[in-house]
Each structure stands twice: as structure tokens, then as C-alpha cells.
Amino acid sequence: MKIYFSDFFEINPSIIEDYGAFNISLINDLPLFIDPFLLFGSKKEEYIKLHGGILKYLTFLKQKAELGINEFSQVKSWYLFPEVKQNWFGYSKVGNGGSGLGKKFGEALSSSIHIVFDDLGKEVVTQSSHLEKAGLFEIGVGKDNISDFTTNLIKEYLLEYTEKFAQKFIDAKFLKKVNVSKVYFNYDLERWMPKEFELPVLFGDYVLLTPKDLLTKDDNWINSNDLRGDFDRICGSIPNDQLRHEIFNYFKKSLPAPPKNKKNTQKEISQAVHYTIKKFPEIIKYYVKLKEENKAGAKNISRQKVDQVESIFIHQLSKFVEHLMEDSDFYTISPESSYEGSLKRLLFLKSFIEDNDGYRLFYVDHQPIKREEDLQLIYRLTWFASDLDVNREVNNGRGPVDYAISSGSKDKTLIEFKLASNSKLKQNLAKQVEVYEKANNTKKSIKAILYFDVTEYNKVQKTLKELNLDKAENIILIDAGRKPSASNVK
Template identity: 75%
Template sequence: MKIYFTDFFNIECSKLEDYGAFNISLINDLPLFIDPFLLFGSKKSEYKELHNQILKYLVFLKDKSEIGVTNIGEIRSWYLFPEVKQNWFGYSKVGNGGSGLGEKFAKSFSSSMHIVFDDLGKEKITQSSHLEKACLFEIGVGKDNISDFTTNLTKEFLLDYTQEFAVRNVDEKLLRKVNVDKVYFDYELERWMPKEYVLPFIFNDYVILTPRDILTKDDNWINSNDLRGDFRSICNSISNDQLKHEINNYFTKSLPKHAGNKRNTQKEISLAVIETVKKYPEIIKYYVKLKEENKEGAKKISTKKVQETESKFITQVQKFVETLLEKTDFYSIDKNGSYEEAKKRLLFLKDVIENNDGYRLFYINHQPIKREEDLQIIYRLTWFATDYDVNRESNNGRGPVDYSISKGSNDKTLIEFKLASNSKLKQNLEKQVEIYEKANKTKDSIKVILYFDIPEYNKVIKILKELKIDKSPNIILIDAGRKKSASNVK
């Protein structure tokens, strides 16, 4: 069964590991991205140079912003980038398609350059400037934007890196000469230029490899969550006593006053932080300074996150497919309709998880998975070998359903995956899939609920009885709790 780069291109995993590249899935995006801080904090000269190239491009953009670039054509040329889907990282629940950087980001970023990077190239408090500062101001820039921007600005390095490995290790029949658009920026012509490469080629597209040591998960090292969460300690690190007093005073006054010494909510605190940062943007520099002083912490945390991702979405999925699913009829089911096939496969999945040690797929470091997004990706990686379309539904104005299994426009089954621990489980079961059914013009839907212990099971049963759907054949409960060894069962 082929799921990962090494599978499709017949490469020994050890070769890719020795090269330092991540073994991407060519079935589905995995939730990792390049953190530009890891380039800055690296001891490798090529990574440091990559960070310098990012800053050089930011200087170019800032110079243009200061003279008032309003031409929409120039903004599109310099700020708009497609998602580099060929690296197979990102937030797509099915496949590897993403939205990339659109006009909203471009206009927002362009108009805010002079605020975000006011000391670009002239830093006094921090060691360097950082692209991630853009997501610390309320200008419509999030971690996904930073990820797409970083990948595009390091694209030439990634293509060179991939070509070097591919030419040495991949069968030439699986390679193709490709003319890649927007590879490097020509500062004289002020435009992005194409370049030709010999790259691994599959599914009518080329593939890009990425070094493991520049990847992270969840958040950049410099991120708005840490800024808000550590705000008090950041303020206390400011050496200028007058500025420190003014900031703390403004922040305190920004917090709503409640009767009876009632504590402020997290939302109220976050809003007060945002207002204070707008008033005193110098705070950002002191926050970045603290982050710069802990480069090793950034590396250790990112390494741990990458290892956990490999364990969750590669090592355990491979073992699950090879030692359990392939020994059943899971991949040979061929029913007359999408509903029958979907349900049959889900029942096979349930049996493997509950009775054949498949539950181990859902544990990392002895802890059960906490995110439904992870559950959905794992499901997709195990479903791949079928001639049915397995698609992430587009948003029909009602929000996206987890999966749509279909064969033609008249045969579609919706599958909704939920964890029993979800605080909105009852609300979802009561309304969500029914709404999706109307939006997608299908009557067939299956709700799958994964639980890990007796309290979670009791919670689900109570909800199902309250909603009078506890006898529904379209609801499948899967017990992913730890099982005792057969030798210990009496």
C-alpha cells in the first residue's frame, strides 16, 4: 500500500532520513510548516542565508510601501502567492490544495509594512527582524499566511534540495524536467522569475521535499498566543522603567471593571493586550527579544512536535495498515453504493480498533488524541485505496462536513467524525449533519464517535437517548480505549 514519498518512489526510508528530509504523505497534507525562526536560530550557514533573503525581500516591500504602492498589479505581483501545495504540508483535510495568499492579505500586509517593520534593518532591541512579527498586529495575518509566505520565499532552496536528492536516488523514469513559476526574485527587473528543475513527478505534478529541522507544528515560535499569555512577564522585562509603568498602567485601564472582584475573562484580557500593543508597539520588540534569547528552546520544541507528527501520521499509520487492515477485507470491499461501502469499511475499522489492538493508533506517548482534525487525517490515510472519491466538502454556506464519499453526483454519503470529549457533541448530533444533508442534496449520512473510557461512553449514550437516536443504524460508536492483553483477561 502506497501512502508516503518513499512508497511511491521506491526509496529506502533510511536514505531519506539520512538526507534529513521529512517523509511526506502523498495522500494528504500533514499539519506541519516551515518556521522562519528556525532558519534564524540555526547554526547552518545555508539556513541563516535563507533568513537573510527573507529580510531582503521585506526591505524591498517596505521601501515600496513607503513610497505609496497602490497599483493593484504590483501588489499582486509582489504579495500574492499560490500555496506551494507540492510540499504536502498545510491544513487541507483531504489532498494538498490550499488557498494561498490572496488580495486581502496582500492589501493588509502592504498597508501595514511601515508599522510592523518600522526598525527593519536598524534593530536596536532585537538581534534581527522577523517575518512572524506580521501576525502579532491585528492586520489579518495568521500563521497560515506566514507559512505560505515563508515557503514561497524559500522555494528556490527547497527545489534545489529536492532535485539533489531525486537525481541521486529516484529512478529516472519517475523524474520529469519541470519549468517552475515564481522561483526567485530578480531585484533589477522587480519580478519573480521561473526556473527549470528535474523533480519527482506523480499525479500530474512535481513533489517538493523539506528538511525536518526547519519544520514545526501548531504555531510559529514567535506567535500571538504566547504574546498574550506571557504579556505581564514581557512587560516586566522592559528595562525602561517609565515605559514599563506606562504600559502596565494602560493595560490595567483597558481591562473591564467587574463588581465583586470578579476576574476578567480570557477574551477580555486578550482584547486589552491587543489595545495595549496598538498603543505601545515597542512591546513587540521586547517580546521578540525574549524569544531570540531562547533559540535552543525553539529547536527542542519543534523537534519534539515533528517527532510526534511522524509517530502519529507515519509510523503508527504504517503499522496499522500493514499489520491490521491489509489482513482484513477492508481494501477489497465493493458494494453497490457509497453508503454501503462507507458503512462496511467503518465497521471493519471498528472491529480492528476494538478487537485487534488497532486502538494503539490513537495514542501518542500513552495519551489519547485530543483533536478531531487529527482523527480525520488518520481516517483519510487509511481510506485511500478505493475507487470512490473521498473529498473534503466545500463550504456550501453551512460549514464543511468532515468527508463526502461519492461515486457520481447521485450517490453521495456524508461522514462526520467526532470525539466523545467534544463539548458541542450534542449540538452537532442534533443539527449539523442534517443541515449538511440538505445543503449537499443527500439523504445518507453516518456519524462516527470515538470514545476512550467509560465516562465518555456514558456521556455519549446519555446524549443519544435524550435525542432519541440511540437505536439509529447511522451512528457508529468506536471504543478506542486501552485494551488488556488477552493473557491478562479472566
């Protein structure tokens, strides 16, 4: 059974661990990304150099923007990059494909770079400039853009890092010479240049390894949620008394008068914070300063997040698949149709989770998984060995469905994975899959619902009865609640 880099290239996972890389899944993207702050906060010479390289490129872009970029061809050459899908990180719903950095990102950043990085190379408040600042302004640059841009700007390092590992540890039969586009920037020619590497190749494309200490999950260390959520402390740290007074005064005036004997709502407070930051963008510099002063915190929190992903999607999932192979017929079913096969596999999965300690997969630090995206990815990684074609998050015009399982072009079954705790579960059961069936030209669908306790179970049962679905064979309830040890069962 092959899921991970170590499986496909036939090497011991401990070798990858010792090298400092993440043992990626080569079935589907894992929810991690590179945080550029970890380059800045590192004491490693090569990381410090990479951060400097990013600032050098931003300086080049800013200089060009100040001279005036009149042709989209320039934006295309300097700002637009494909996603570096070969590292197998991100939030792709199917495999490892992503949209990359397109025209919208290029035009947004090129037109605003002189504002976002107004003190680039002449920092007074902060120690350095940071690419992540672009995500703090309302210019249409999100955390995915920051991650994609960072990965492209350090792609040469990742290619060299992988090549060095591959030549030392991977059998030559898995390696090929690959000419990679947009590897490094030639400042004389003002263009991105290609370069050749010897790399591990799978499914007709090369694969990249990434150091674990560059990765994080959810948000960059510098992010807009923290900027707004820590507003009082950030503004309180501003040493200029007059500026601090003006900021707090403007913030108070931005708050609407609440009803008698009541306080402002969180929504009203958040809106006032938003207006204040737009009025006083200097706040961003003091926020970045506070983040810079806690480099150790960035490193520790990112490590915890990476360890969590590793625990769920590698360690626990590997054991889950291994036991599933040994203790069930999950991987040997030969169905007559996609619906029959999908239903049988889900029933096997249900039995394994409920009766064979498979529920352990859905807990991290004794807490149950509460993100449907994680549940859906777990299912994708356990289904990989099927002879059926599994396409995740297929979008045929009316919104994505978790999986479309097909056996030929005329035999398709749609599968929705939901958590019982989902506040929109009833709405989903009543309408969503019916709409998807029409869009995907199929009348066969299965809904799998995971619950963790009696309260969630009762909620689901009530919903199903209200919708007259409590006896439907295509709705599978899976009990992922903790089970008592056999020695404690009387």
C-alpha cells in the same frame, strides 16, 4: 499500498531520514509548516543565508511602500503567491490544495509594512527583524500567511534540495524537467523569475521535499498567543523604568472594576492586554527579544512537534494499515452502493480498533488524540485504497462535512467523524448532518463517534437516547480506550 513519498517513488524511508527530509504523505496534507524563526536560529550557513534573503526582500517591499504603491498590479507582482502545495504541508481538507497569498494579504501587508517593520535593518532592541512580526499586528496577516510567504521566499532552496535528492536516489522514470514559476527575485528587473528543475512528478505535478529541521506544528515560535499569554514577563523585561511604569499603569486602567470580592475574568484581562499592546507596540520588540534569546527552545519544541506528527501519521498509521490489510477484508469490500460500502468499512474499522489492538493508533505518549482534525486525517489516510471516491471536507454552501463518499454522481453518502469529548456533539447530531444532507442532495449519512473511556461512552449514550438515535444503524460508536493485555485478562 502507497501513502508516502517513499512508497510512490520506491525508495527506502531510511534514505529520506538520512537526508534530513520529512517523508510526506502524498494522499493528504500533514499538519506541519515551515517556521522562519528556525532559519534565524540555525547555525547552518545555508539557513542563515535564507533568513538574510527574506530580510532583503522585506527591505525591498518596505522601500517600495514608502515611495507609494498606487497600482494593484504592483501588489500582485510582489505580494501575491500561490500556495506551494507541492510540499504537502498545511491544513488543507482535501488533498494538498490551498488558497495561497491573495489580494487581502497583499493589501494588508503592503499598507502596513512600514509600521510592522519600522526598524528593519536598524534594530536596537532585537538582534534581527522577523517576518513573523506581521502576524502580531492586527492587519489581517495570520500564521498561514506567514508560512506560505516563507515557503515562497525560500522555494528555490527547496527545489534545489529536492532536485539533488531526486537525481541521486530516485529512478529516472519518476523524474521530469519542470519549468517552475516565481522561483527567484531579480532585483534589477523587480520581478519574480522562473527556473527549470529535474524533479519527481506524481499526479501530473512535481513534489517537493522539506528538511525536517525547518518544520513545526500549531504555532510559529513568534506568535500572538505567547505575546498575550506572557504579557507580565515581557513587560517586566523592559529596562526603561518609565516606559515599564507607563505600560503597567495603562494596563491597570484598562481593566474594568470587578464586582466586590471578585477578580477580573480572563476575558477582561485578555482585552486589557490587547488594548495595552495596541497603545504600546514597543512591547512586541521586547517579546521578540525574549524569543531570540531562546533559540534552543525553538529548535527543541519544534522537533518534538514534528516527531509527534511523524509518530502518529507515519509510524503508527503505517502499522495500522499493514495490520488492517492482513487481518481484515477492509480493502477488498465490493459494495453495491456508497452507503453499504461505507457502513461495512466503518464496521470493519470498529472491529479492528476494538478487537485487534488498532486502538494504539490513537495514542501518543500514552495520551489519547483529542483533535478531531487528526482523527479525520487518520481516517482519510486509511481509506485511500478504496474504489469509492473519497472527498474530504466537501463544502457545498452550508459548511463542510468530514467526508462525502460517492460511487457515481447519484450515489453519495456523507460521513461525519466526531470525538465523544466534543462539547457540541449533541448539537451536531441533532442538526448538522441533516443540513448537510439537504445541501449535498443525499439522504444517506453515517456518524462515527470515537470514545476513550466509560465517562465518554455514557455521555454519548445519554445524548443518543435524548435524540431517539440510540438504535440508529448509521451511528457507529468506536471504543478507542486502552485494552488490557491478553495475558492479564481473566
